[in-house]
Amino acid sequence: MVDTAEITVCGGNGGDGLITFGRAKFKPKGPPTGGSGGSGGDVYLVANSNVATLKDFVSRKIFEAPNGGAGGSNDRTGKCAEDLFIQVPVGTTVLNDKGQVIADLDSPKETFLAAKGGAGGRGNAHVAKSQSAGWRTNSRFQLNLPPTLISYTGKKFSKEKYIYYAERGKSGQRATFTLELKLIADVGLIGLPNAGKSSILNALTKTTKATVGSYPFTTLEPNLGVMENVVMADVPGIIEGAHKGRGLGYKFLKHIERTKLLVHIISIEQISLNVKSITKTQAYKTIREELYNWNIALIEKPEIIAINKIDLEKSMKAYEKVFRNVIFVSAETGEGLAELKEKIVGETAKQKEKEQFEKKEKPSPVPTFTFDTLPNRKMVFNNAKDAP
16 A cells, blocks of 8 residues: 655746737827736645545656736736646645644545645736836846837836836745655554454454465555444554564554554464463563554553454463453454454444544634734724834
């Protein structure tokens, strides 16, 4: 599964303003009538639930919005370019060139403005109306200026030379982003390689989507399954040092960051009766340490511990005496799966209710403004001249 991609987005350039003059009988030099250029298109990233991976960005990495049209005669504004919408999977995180997260598209139809299109340049009709604004010379360009500047009245007035000026359209924004996909799942199945996570996912969801084998690292990419409206993710086996890049865990640890519940699967072959608690076993401690080193918030998530492959033992009495607060299951025979299913569904519902309650209790952020972003300076300043 392609879950990382780097793309470059470019907003469209604004159209150039036009230099032209009105034509009428007995008036060879009419007033300036050059229109302004249209604005360039914006580039948006849109979360789409019908897109599963970032594979579309493997072959295409540069996305450019169309440019705005040039201004026309008779003060006609150029055509504004259409915006470009790039479809990405729900759960995509957008990082800038410094590795900082600037957007998290975790809900369908959520959008992010990746690049703003440039504004269109003013035509000479609009520059003529704004000559008192003192436009900078480097923001304008001249087209076929006559040797002597002549106003439309036929008289030589150098002060009216602004009628021969227009503006070039502004360039659109250009930026490079890294896209990272984190699966949207309610439950994450974690454990050492060959613990039977894929088998339990198949058994609980009654599918054969996840590949099953009797060797470590059978699962090479996350698998999703649905059980009574609960989305479950089977994460490839995590080994010691996964947070540093060992094995496959480094690539897929991020996929359990959004989960509400963790189900820790431990094979009965990976534990010993010599320990007093399941939390003292090396299989359990290895996973917990990797979660802590990757993201400390992961170890704070609610957890269900399930000991799998109990069909390999003739009697479970000794294990049941030593290990408390765990669920003994067998993906092969189906023993204990009903209890595990009930526990997962109940705990997930509890966590969803908790999240909804926290969203209602969370106060809305108070908007803040700077002098440049005030929507109406008259709200603050009685006299407009007092505004900075």
